Amino acid sequence: MPEYNSKNILQYQIDYTNISLISNKIRVLIIGGGRAGFIKAKTFIKNGCMVTMLSKEFTNSFDELKGSHNIEFIRDDYKQDYILNYHLVIIAIDDNNTRELIKKHCEKYCKLYSDSSEFRRGMFLVPCQRKTRYINLSLNTKEGSPKTSVYLTNKLTDVAKAYDDFVDYCCKLRNSLKDNPLKNEITNFVNTDDFYFFFEKNVHNKVLKMFYGGNEIEINFSYEKKYPSTDSNGFNNRYD
Structure with a gap:
């Protein structure tokens, strides 16, 4: 795995290839029971994906998700076998060594993964999404400004309606x-x-x-x- 330099990461602009996933066919593994994992879980659950949370501990925020039919919780440490049955893997932990190990395993098995610590270090990011009755909209900024994405997506949604x-x-x-x-x-x-x-x-x-x-x-x-x-x-x- 190449070493990443945060200064170099911020010096280039990323090109994106956008796709739309059919939600009820997508299995998502989110590794980490903190705030970052909770935010990602809410997004994927809302859009109908099947979500599995993997962590030894979960913050109280996850209590509001336990009634959802499309989420399950696994209280355990990360093991390589956990990623095998999922299309997308969200890495939302602070442990650098474990994070790099998960990426190595994902690349070995051709899994798409997202790194919540720095989106440029992952393979995909989750854009801001909105829906009207007949239109789906998604938007992200090239250099990473989530609040700007929300602002623009809300304006475009008003137009799309x-x-x-x-x-x-x-x-x-x-x-x-x-x-x-x-x-x-x-x-x-x-x-x-x-x-x-x-x-x-x-x-x-x-x-x-x-x-x-x-x-x-x-x-x-x-x-x-x-x-x-x-x-x-x-x-x-x-x-x-």
Whole structure:
């Protein structure tokens, strides 16, 4: 295992490859029963992953998680065999020797691991995540500023909510066009600011039929907006 120098670590910017995991298929092992382990556990439990906590001791904070169906606790010291049945390993301990040993074992068995002591020393980090009705958002800063990530993600979530109905519409339309030879052309046509304007005016179905309806290409698809932009008093009620 190469020696890490904290000064060198902070001198380069990391490139990220982002993926979205299907939560209920992911098994996460979190090693450490302190604050760092608790924060990570809350995130993965909330998103539906199966979480196992490994530590000789746990802080009182974990009491609020014991009622969750997707968490289990193992009171034991770390052993190599513990990592074998997990996709992700979170290292949240202060013992440098044990931390480096866990990393060595993870690399041996091709396990993705995160180092809570310094995220650049791990293989992945957990971005700030938010959800609307039809959109998942995740964001992290390249050089590491969690509070900035929270601030920006909250702002982007407010923007994304305005497009919830439109995203629902586009997804349902795409699925209805599965065998249509003009699927790509139609979805390109729909996913534009111009078409979104018609969607907001609730005349999107007429526009779609105008361009792509008829005998040769019949789109058997109709969609009414669930949440109109304004109510009778002129107030925005899209998020209700």
